[in-house]
Structure formats: C-alpha cells, structure tokens
Amino acid sequence: MTIETEHTVEPLDELKDALQEGNKQQLETLCNTLSPSETARAVLRLDSEDQTQLLTLLEPKDAAEVITTIPEEEAAHFIEELPTDQAAPIIEELRSNHQADLLNYLTESKAEQILESLSTENASEIKQLMTYPEDTAGSLMITEYLAYPEHFNVDDVLADLRQQGETYADYAIQYAYVISKAGKLMGVLRLRDLLLSVKTSPIEKLMISNPLCLKDHAHLNELQDFFNQYAFLGVPVVSDDNVLVGIVSRFAVEEAVKQKANKIFLKVSGIVGGEEYRSMSLFSRSSRRLSWLSVNIVLNIVAASVIAFYQDTLEKAITLAVFLPIISDMSGCSGNQAVAVSMRELSLGLVRPKELWRVFSKEAAIGIVNGIVLGCLLGGVALLWKGNPYLGLVVGGALATNTLLAVCLGGSIPLVLRRLKVDPALASGPLLTTITDMCGFFFVLSFATIVLSKISG
Amino acid sequence: MTIETEHTVEPLDELKDALQEGNKQQLETLCNTLSPSETARAVLRLDSEDQTQLLTLLEPKDAAEVITTIPEEEAAHFIEELPTDQAAPIIEELRSNHQADLLNYLTESKAEQILESLSTENASEIKQLMTYPEDTAGSLMITEYLAYPEHFNVDDVLADLRQQGETYADYAIQYAYVISKAGKLMGVLRLRDLLLSVKTSPIEKLMISNPLCLKDHAHLNELQDFFNQYAFLGVPVVSDDNVLVGIVSRFAVEEAVKQKANKIFLKVSGIVGGEEYRSMSLFSRSSRRLSWLSVNIVLNIVAASVIAFYQDTLEKAITLAVFLPIISDMSGCSGNQAVAVSMRELSLGLVRPKELWRVFSKEAAIGIVNGIVLGCLLGGVALLWKGNPYLGLVVGGALATNTLLAVCLGGSIPLVLRRLKVDPALASGPLLTTITDMCGFFFVLSFATIVLSKISG
Numbered sequence: 001m002t003i004e005t006e007h008t009v010e011p012l013d014e015l016k017d018a019l020q021e022g023n024k025q026q027l028e029t030l031c032n033t034l035s036p037s038e039t040a041r042a043v044l045r046l047d048s049e050d051q052t053q054l055l056t057l058l059e060p061k062d063a064a065e066v067i068t069t070i071p072e073e074e075a076a077h078f079i080e081e082l083p084t085d086q087a088a089p090i091i092e093e094l095r096s097n098h099q100a101d102l103l104n105y106l107t108e109s110k111a112e113q114i115l116e117s118l119s120t121e122n123a124s125e126i127k128q129l130m131t132y133p134e135d136t137a138g139s140l141m142i143t144e145y146l147a148y149p150e151h152f153n154v155d156d157v158l159a160d161l162r163q164q165g166e167t168y169a170d171y172a173i174q175y176a177y178v179i180s181k182a183g184k185l186m187g188v189l190r191l192r193d194l195l196l197s198v199k200t201s202p203i204e205k206l207m208i209s210n211p212l213c214l215k216d217h218a219h220l221n222e223l224q225d226f227f228n229q230y231a232f233l234g235v236p237v238v239s240d241d242n243v244l245v246g247i248v249s250r251f252a253v254e255e256a257v258k259q260k261a262n263k264i265f266l267k268v269s270g271i272v273g274g275e276e277y278r279s280m281s282l283f284s285r286s287s288r289r290l291s292w293l294s295v296n297i298v299l300n301i302v303a304a305s306v307i308a309f310y311q312d313t314l315e316k317a318i319t320l321a322v323f324l325p326i327i328s329d330m331s332g333c334s335g336n337q338a339v340a341v342s343m344r345e346l347s348l349g350l351v352r353p354k355e356l357w358r359v360f361s362k363e364a365a366i367g368i369v370n371g372i373v374l375g376c377l378l379g380g381v382a383l384l385w386k387g388n389p390y391l392g393l394v395v396g397g398a399l400a401t402n403t404l405l406a407v408c409l410g411g412s413i414p415l416v417l418r419r420l421k422v423d424p425a426l427a428s429g430p431l432l433t434t435i436t437d438m439c440g441f442f443f444v445l446s447f448a449t450i451v452l453s454k455i456s457g
Numbered sequence: 458m459t460i461e462t463e464h465t466v467e468p469l470d471e472l473k474d475a476l477q478e479g480n481k482q483q484l485e486t487l488c489n490t491l492s493p494s495e496t497a498r499a500v501l502r503l504d505s506e507d508q509t510q511l512l513t514l515l516e517p518k519d520a521a522e523v524i525t526t527i528p529e530e531e532a533a534h535f536i537e538e539l540p541t542d543q544a545a546p547i548i549e550e551l552r553s554n555h556q557a558d559l560l561n562y563l564t565e566s567k568a569e570q571i572l573e574s575l576s577t578e579n580a581s582e583i584k585q586l587m588t589y590p591e592d593t594a595g596s597l598m599i600t601e602y603l604a605y606p607e608h609f610n611v612d613d614v615l616a617d618l619r620q621q622g623e624t625y626a627d628y629a630i631q632y633a634y635v636i637s638k639a640g641k642l643m644g645v646l647r648l649r650d651l652l653l654s655v656k657t658s659p660i661e662k663l664m665i666s667n668p669l670c671l672k673d674h675a676h677l678n679e680l681q682d683f684f685n686q687y688a689f690l691g692v693p694v695v696s697d698d699n700v701l702v703g704i705v706s707r708f709a710v711e712e713a714v715k716q717k718a719n720k721i722f723l724k725v726s727g728i729v730g731g732e733e734y735r736s737m738s739l740f741s742r743s744s745r746r747l748s749w750l751s752v753n754i755v756l757n758i759v760a761a762s763v764i765a766f767y768q769d770t771l772e773k774a775i776t777l778a779v780f781l782p783i784i785s786d787m788s789g790c791s792g793n794q795a796v797a798v799s800m801r802e803l804s805l806g807l808v809r810p811k812e813l814w815r816v817f818s819k820e821a822a823i824g825i826v827n828g829i830v831l832g833c834l835l836g837g838v839a840l841l842w843k844g845n846p847y848l849g850l851v852v853g854g855a856l857a858t859n860t861l862l863a864v865c866l867g868g869s870i871p872l873v874l875r876r877l878k879v880d881p882a883l884a885s886g887p888l889l890t891t892i893t894d895m896c897g898f899f900f901v902l903s904f905a906t907i908v909l910s911k912i913s914g
Contacts, residue, residue: 036685037806044807069685071805162653195652196619228493228526233690254711261718262801265725269797270790276798277807278819286826289794293827296790297834300783307779314778321771321778322764325894326757328782333727333753337746340726341733344719348528349494350501350734362735369743370750377754437782 012042019050024057031062036069044074044279052081055090064093067102073274076105084110088117096143097252100129137223137237138216140256141246145236146176148203150186155199157189177236177244178207185236185244187211213238216245220260223253225349264343267425270296299430303328303437310445316456317448319386323395326378327444330399331406331436334370338363338410339428346414346424353418363411367404375400390454398443406436469499476507481514488519493526501531501736509538512547521550524559530731533562541567545574553600554709557586594680595673597713598694598703603633605660607643612656614646634693634701635664642670642693642701670695673702677717680710682806721800724882727753756887760785760894767902773913774905776843780852783835784901787856788863788893791827795820795867796885803871803881810875820868824861832857847911855900863893 011034018026031039043051043066055063055078067075067090079087079102091099091114103111103126115123125143132138148157157176178187187207197206213236214226226235227250234249266275270292276285307314307324314320342359345351351359379396383389410432414424417431448455468491475483488496500508500523512520512535524532524547536544536559548556548571560568560583572580582600589595605614614633635644644664654663670693671683683692684707691706723732727749733742764771764781771777799816802808808816836853840846867889871881874888905912 035682035806037682040805041807041809158652191649191652195615195648225492225494251707251711254708254715258711258715258718261715261722265718265722266797266801268722269725270794271797271801275801278798278802278816279807282822282826286823289791289823290827290830292794293787293790293831294834297783297787297831300786301835301838304779304783307782308776311775311778315772315775318768318772318775319765321768321781322761324778325764325782325785325898326754326761329757329785329890329894330750330754333750334746337727337749340723340728341735344723344728344732345735348497349492350498350736352498359735365739366743366746369739370747373747374750374754377751378758381758433786437786441782 010042011038012045015042015046015054016050019046019053019057022057027054027057028059028062031058031066039066040069040071043070044277048081051078055082056086060089061093063090067094068098071275071277072098072101073105074277074279076102079114080106080110084113084117088114092118092122096125096129096246097140099126100132100139104130132216135220135256135260136216137214137218137235137248138246140220140223140252141216141237141248142252143246145244145247147179147244148176148189150178150180150204151202152178153200153202154194154197154206157194157203158199175234177211177247178203179244183243185211185213185238185242188236211236214248215240220253220256221349223248224257227253261347264347264425267423268429270429272426296430299434300437303434303441306438306441307445310441310449313445313449313452316452317391319382319391319455320394320444320448323378323382323398324441324444327395327399327402327440328433328437330374330378331402331440332433334367334374334403335406335410335432335436336429338366338407339414339424339432342411342414343424343428346418351415353415356412356415359411359415360408363407364404367407370407371400371403374403388455390451394444394447394451394455398440398447401443402436402440405439406432409435467499468495469502472499472503472511473507476503476510476514479514484511484514485516485519488515488523496523497526497528500527501734505538508535512539513543517546518550520547524551525555528732528734529555529558530562531734531736533559536571537563537567541570541574545571549575549579553582553586553703554597556583557596561587589673592677592713592717593673594671594675594692594694594705595703597677597680597709598673598705599709600703602693602701602704604636604701605633605646607635607637607661608659609635610657610659611651611654611663614651614660615656632691634668634704635660636701640700642668642695642699644668645693668693671705672697677710677713678806680705681714684710718804721804721882724880725886727886729883753887756891757894760891760898763895763898764902767898767906770902770906770909773909774848776839776848776912777851777901777905780835780839780855781898781901784852784856784859784897785890785894787831787835788859788897789890791824791831791860792863792867792889792893793886795823795864796871796881796889799868799871800881800885803875808872810872813869813872816868816872817865820864821861824864827864828857828860831860845912847908851901851904851908851912855897855904858900859893859897862896863889866892 011030014030015027018030034042043054046054055066058066067078070078079091082090091102094102103114106114115126118126129138129143148160176189176191177185178189180186187204187209188211189203189207193206212226212230214222216237216239223235232250234247236244237246237248239245266272270289272292273288276288278285342351346353375396378399379392382395383392410428413428413432417424417427468487471487472484475487491499500511503511512523515523524535527535536548539547548559551559560571563571572583575583586595586600605617633646633648634642635646637643644661644666645668646660646664650663669683669687671679673694673696680692689707691704693701694703694705696702727746729749730745733745735742799808803810832853835856836849839852840849867885870885870889874881874884
C-alpha cells in the first residue's frame with residue numbers, strides 16, 4: 001500500500017464537525033489518518049477554544065502526537081491554555097528533549113505547575129535538560145536509552161528486552177550501553193551483535209570498550225562533525241566526570257541543523273525573535289516585524305542624510321536622483337551575494353572566522369570584475385539617455401567603486417560578526433546596506449560635484 | 458575518549474608536505490584523523506595538480522572518503538581531472554545515490570567513460586538512478602539493501618548475514634525486505650525480531666506483510682511527510698508495478714531537506730545556478746553572480762524610470778530625493794518579511810498555494826498597522842526636519858500606502874509563483890522589489906505633485 005493523501009472534505013471542516021459533536025472516536029480516527037502537515041494546518045486554524053477542547057477530548061497519547069506536529073512555539077500556546085491536570089499527562093507522553101523544549105516556551109508559573117504534577121524523577125530529569133543552553137548536546141539528547149550493568153550476560157539483556165519490549169518499541173534502538181556502578185560509560189553494545197553471540201557471554205566481552213562519546217556541553221557544530229565522520233545513528237553523551245546522561249540521535253542533530261538553516265533564512269529576511277506563523281496574533285506578528293523595521297528605518301535615514309548633505313549638487317543635476325536608488329539597491333544586491341557565500345562557507349567549515357584576508361582578496365577580485373561590468377552597463381545607460389559622457393562616468397564610476405566596496409564588506413562582515421559573537425544572520429544585512437547606501441550616495445554625489453559644470457542643467 | 462579536534466600545525470600545510478614527499482602513509486593517517494570539515498577545507502585549497510596527486514596516491518576507498526567530505530559540484534571537478542582508470546575505482550567505492558549525483562555533475566563524455574569502466578551491472582544501476590528527477594524518491598534512494606526470497610526461514614537469513622557480514626557492515630541495516638520471484642515487495646523484516654524468533658520459522662510468518670512503501674517518482678515533500686508520520690529509519694521504494702527498486706533512508710531525506718533550505722537561502726541572496734565556494738574559479742563565480750545582477754539592474758532601471766517621469770516635481774521639491782531611497786528600501790524590507798513567512802509556511806505545509814485570500818487578508822492587517830506606524834515615523838522625521846506638515850503627509854502617506862502594498866504582495870507572490878511552477882525562492886525578491894520600488898516612487902512623487910505648491914522651494 002503506497003501512501004496517498006487526498007481528501008475530498010477539508011480536514012479542518014471534518015475536525016470542526018467532530019469537535020462540535022464531541023465525537024471522540026471520529027477525532028481519534030482523524031488524527032491517525034491525517035498527515036502531520038495536514039494535522040498542523042487544520043489544528044492551527046481552529047479557534048483557541050476548539051484547540052483546547054480537542055486536546056481535552058483526545059487521550060493524552062493522541063494529544064501528544066498532535067502536539068508534535070505543531071511548531072513548538074505554537075504548541076506552547078496550546079499547553080498554556082490547558083488546565084495543568086490535563087496538560088501534564090500530555091507532556092508526559094512526549095520525548096524527553098521535546099518536553100524540555102516545550103516547557104522552555106511556557107510561562108515560568110505554568111512550567112512549574114506542570115513540573116509539580118509530574119513524578120519527581122521525571123520532573124528533575126526535565127529540569128536538568130532545561131538547564132542546557134540551546135544547540136548543545138545536552139539540549140538535544142534524549143534520556144530514554146538502554147543501559148545495562150557490566151556484569152550482565154547476553155541472556156540477561158535478551159530477557160530484559162523481551163520483558164520490556166512494549167516500552168522499548170518507541171526507542172528506535174540500535175545500541176545499548178554498558179555502565180559501571182557509578183553510572184560511568186564503560187562500553188557500547190550493538191544489538192545486532194547479540195544475534196550472533198553465545199547467550200552466556202558476558203556483555204563486557206561483547207561490548208566495544210571506551211566508546212566514542214561527547215560531553216553534554218559539546219556544541220551542535222561538534223555533533224555535526226561527529227555524525228559526518230561516523231555512520232552511527234546515535235552518540236552517548238557524558239557529563240564531565242564521564243557519567244552517561246543521554247543519547248543524541250543523528251535525527252536530532254539533522255533536525256537542529258535544519259532548524260538553524262531556517263532560522264538563518266528568516267533572520268536574513270527580517271523575521272527575528274523566533275518563527276512567525278500566520279496563526280499567531282496580529283499584535284505579536286506586527287510588533288515583532290516592527291522591532292526590526294524600526295531599526296532599519298533609522299539606519300535608512302542615517303544613510304539618506306548623505307543625500308541631504310549634497311542637496312545643492314543634486315538640485316543642479318537632478319538626473320542623478322534617478323540613479324541614486326539604482327546604485328544603492330545594486331550595491332546591496334552585490335554585497336548580499338558575498339554575505340550569503342560567507343555564511344555558507346562558515347556553516348560548512350570551509351572558512352574560519354579569522355581568515356579575513358582570504359575572503360577579502362577573493363571578493364576584491366570579483367568586485368573589480370563585476371564592478372567594471374555593472375559600471376559600464378549603468379554608465380552606458382546614462383550616456384545613451386542624456387548623451388552626456390560625464391554623467392556616464394559619474395554614475396558608472398560610482399557603481400563600480402561601490403560594488404567593489406560592497407562585496408569586500410559583504411564577504412568580511414559575517415566573519416567579523418562571528419568573531420565578535422554577534423549573530424551574522426541577523427546583523428550582516430542591515431550593517432552592509434547602511435554602509436553601502438551611504439557610500440553609494442557619497443560616491444555619486446561627490447564625483448558629480450567634481451564635474452558639476454559638465455553635467456548640470 | 459571524547460572527540461577533540463585541535464591541531465597546532467595547519468592541516469593544509471601538513472597535507473602539502475605529505476604530497477611533496479609523496480608520503481602515502483602520512484596522507485592516509487592525515488585523512489583518517491582530520492574531521493570532515495578540516496579535510497574539505499584543506500583539500501579544496503590545494504592547487505589542481507596537488508588535488509589530482511592526492512586522489513592518485515590514496516587507495517580508492519580513502520580517496521572516496523575524501524570525495525564525500527567535499528561538496529558534490531566541487532568533487533566532480535576533481536574527478537573530471539583524473540584519468541578514467543583512476544576515477545572509476547573511486548566512484549565504485551561511493552554509495553549508489555552519490556555515484557549517480559556525482560556523475561550527473563560530470564561532462565557527458567567523462568561520465569560515459571567512467572560508466573564503461575564499471576561492471577555492466579553497476580553501470581546500468583547507476584544509469585537507472587541518473588534518470589530520476591531531482592528530489593524524487595528514485596534520486597534519493599540507495600540500491601544497497603537486504604532482500605530475501607519468501608521461502609527463506611530465519612536460519613537462512615542469519616546464515617547469509619553471518620557470511621556476508623563484511624559487506625553488510627556498511628549498510629547501517631535495521632530492516633531486510635522479502636520479495637517475490639518477480640522481485641515484487643512482499644514484506645519487511647525487522648532485524649531485531651530475528652533476535653527473538655525460532656530459527657526454523659519461515660520469514661513469511663515473521664515479516665510484516667503489505668509494508669508501507671513509496672513509488673520511485675514520489676516527491677521529497679511526500680517523503681518528508683512520511684518520515685514525520687512514521688518513526689522508521691528507511692522506506693522501501695517500488696516501481697509502478699510494485700517491484701522493489703531501492704531504499705530511501707531517513708538521513709537521505711533529512712539531508713535533501715537541509716540542502717533545499719540552503720539553496721533557498723542562497724537563491725534569496727542572489728546566488729543562483731548552484732552553490733558558490735571561494736575555491737571555484739573567478740570566472741565562474743563572477744559570471745554566475747553577474748547573471749543575476751544583470752537582470753536586477755534592468756529591473757532597477759525600469760523602476761527608477763518612474764523618477765525620471767516626475768523629474769519636474771522632484772526639481773521643485775528636491776527634499777523628496779532624500780526620501781525616495783528610504784521608502785523604496787523600507788517597502789522592500791517589509792515585503793521580504795512577508796515573503797519569508799509565506800515561504801516558510803509553504804515548506805511546512807501550513808498554507809497551500811491556492812489559499813491566496815487567507816494570506817492576503819492576514820498580511821493586509823499587518824500592512825495597515827505597520828504602515829501607519831512606519832508612516833508616522835518617517836512623516837514625523839520629515840516634519841521635524843523641514844517644519845512642513847505637507848511634506849510629512851506626502852512622505853508618511855506614501856510609505857504607509859506602499860508598506861500595505863508590499864506586505865500583501867510579498868505574502869502572495871510565493872504562493873502565485875508556486876502555482877505557476879516558478880521557483881519562489883528565486884523570483885519572489887526581484888519581482889517584489891521592482892513593483893514596490895516603482896509604486897513607492899510613484900506614491901511619493903504623485904502625492905507631492907498634488908500639493909506641489911505647498912512643498913516646493
């Protein structure tokens with residue numbers, strides 16, 4: 001049976017109908033047949049009351065599945081609306097790393113209430129996970145894993161596997177870990193090796209000793225490097241004193257890398273302070289966008305003040321006003337290309353933040369070539385339009401110079417920001433365009449001032 | 458042992474030394490100790506001759522590992538430089554899907570030469586893989602998998618596993634597949650189930666019949682939905698007549714999704730026609746960037762022609778020249794935020810291309826709020842600067858109107874382009890800014906014309 005996802009009735013309407021009738025059975029069937037994106041799309045479009053009712057009617061396990069289809073920030077809103085005694089069992093059904101992520105999005109009081117209703121062990125585990133900074137092994141790891149004491153033999157392990165089969169089915173297991181009495185990581189067992197072993201062998205003999213592992217504070221970049229280097233599905237995570245604290249799966253790392261790429265895309269486009277979905281309130285969407293736009297408008301006014309400074313020149317050669325936005329926009333485009341290449345090379349590790357000179361010289365070469373080509377193009381247009389070679393020289397020369405400046409800056413800014421520990425995705429664009437705008441206006445208008453008598457009127 | 462990657466000597470220098478000495482042993486050690494990103498960084502910075510020598514000196518298996526650390530487009534350059542009899546054994550060591558991807562980047566003649574030196578079976582397999590369009594199950598699948606005939610029992614499978622252990626070690630296996638005589642997919646075997654079964658059981662009884670599978674032409678979106686819905690590590694891929702043709706792993710899908718996100722980021726930034734690395738030649742980097750810039754400069758000139766049309770107005774109220782670039786840039790920013798949210802919602806499946814009205818109305822609300830706020834800000838600046846309320850009204854009114862237009866357009870354009878099967882990442886930005894620039898200039902200058910007597914001089 002191949003997967004087909006076509007519906008004649010809109011899932012949203014079906015969902016609304018089932019909610020209106022309070023038909024629990026139908027809700028369950030719906031949630032099991034819809035694809036994750038269909039579920040998310042429908043659930044996010046319900047009004048707040050219906051969302052609460054849906055999570056209330058469903059069994060905690062099903063409700064948890066609905067929750068995982070939805071972006072975490074939005075899911076946190078749902079949980080916030082639920083009474084604690086209904087929210088807690090749903091949280092309990094989630095994977096440990098999702099639990100921590102979700103609670104981090106909740107208001108502090110709500111998170112505390114929920115933690116109090118969970119078992120002490122579970123709560124302290126989640127609290128521990130919540131302390132790890134974003135994009136570290138600790139924040140990405142799950143605490144559901146198989147660990148056996150050193151003295152076990154193959155049969156002991158198989159017996160446990162059989163007995164706990166139900167619980168373990170969710171673990172997507174490939175490895176089990178061998179730990180000392182103090183909980184220190186001693187070795188790793190490949191489950192497939194159990195297939196081919198004598199049942200009485202002690203697992204100590206079967207295990208791979210001194211397995212590769214990562215510290216809980218290891219950064220996402222290290223994790224990415226690790227999984228690129230080794231074809232493992234997971235890596236054990238240990239505390240500084242080598243106690244096994246969790247497992248980071250390859251999936252979790254891939255997912256985190258993907259999310260990071262998306263965040264970069266959003267930030268570069270001016271969506272800052274988290275993701276935006278159109279299901280969010282107008283106020284939060286509008287105010288978040290404005291926070292970024294208002295910084296930009298100030299930068300824009302600063303840049304344009306150069307024009308005000310040269311108002312006399314502009315008044316005498318009004319044609320230049322046509323070229324000012326072109327030069328500012330084109331330099332921004334050229335610079336942004338260089339920013340993108342630097343961001344990409346940084347994320348792939350193909351360039352290191354300190355290699356400024358390498359980037360600068362590579363970009364300068366492009367800047368000279370592209371500056372000359374674009375300068376000739378725009379200068380040619382100016383010449384043809386007004387038949388004035390000086391105008392062509394001013395406009396073309398300014399674009400050429402500014403293109404060179406823009407690519408050199410665009411290539412370098414992400415490296416410099418990275419060294420200053422400022423997020424390059426967020427700051428590179430506004431910083432770049434402000435400088436290139438100012439310089440672009442300055443080049444056009446100062447070049448024009450020099451030959452003003454030849455181009456005025 | 459935790460992973461540490463610090464070197465006092467630069468890997469690039471070590472690599473160069475080893476190459477100069479022709480020290481094969483040292484090269485092997487280096488390639489095995491460097492992390493993938495260190496390897497890639499060093500190898501990409503070697504000159505072309507050294508790169509060829511490196512791949513020649515290494516054993517094909519090691520050379521293949523070096524190749525996998527490097528972006529495919531660059532790796533293809535390396536292979537292109539090698540004599541066919543050296544390139545073919547390296548290609549042979551790669552996974553089937555990488556083989557096909559890499560050959561697709563080679564010149565046709567080189568690819569054919571390499572295919573001819575491979576075994577007929579291997580070559581026809583790769584040729585088949587190369588026919589699948591990008592981002593389909595066929596192009597992402599690997600053809601290395603375990604398949605057993607229906608009549609096998611558990612012991613037959615275990616015997617094969619033991620015998621072929623060496624070959625299978627690379628497969629990262631969790632499942633085996635059961636096929637009919639005609640090669641049709643009959644069932645899937647979980648290897649861990651073999652652990653707990655009687656050795657004489659026929660696998661037909663143990664297998665999960667009618668397993669979930671996808672067609673070879675299924676699109677990446679479907680694959681993503683599949684793996685979101687099911688916690689599997691892989692999915693079997695079948696042809697239209699249900700013959701098992703390969704396996705798509707969860708990794709391959711995650712990797713493809715990640716690459717897609719990166720491509721979007723690059724395209725939005727004007728890096729088109731594939732990735733750009735600074736190790737590429739100046740000519741190809743410069744010409745690719747120019748191909749996009751030259752379209753943009755034409756669009757910019759078209760937009761700026763609106764200013765030329767209103768030259769008389771501008772001459773009389775030269776202050777407006779300061780505000781033209783601000784309004785054009787700010788509208789571009791607002792519009793790009795809306796573009797980003799639409800692209801993100803499209804990729805998450807939270808909005809469908811036909812839901813134009815939903816996006817339009819949601820954006821219109823933001824456009825009104827943000828337009829008023831930004832309009833008041835800029836209008837206020839104009840008023841304070843020149844003490845002229847009419848100037849404030851013209852400038853603020855134009856920015857407000859154009860912000861509303863920009864977000865409505867920005868939100869809608871990606872949906873419209875998706876429906877027209879045009880890549881929204883590539884075309885949304887230039888299309889948006891051209892329209893918002895033209896309209897921005899038009900609003901300022903036409904509003905100004907109405908009250909020209911009040912703001913001129």
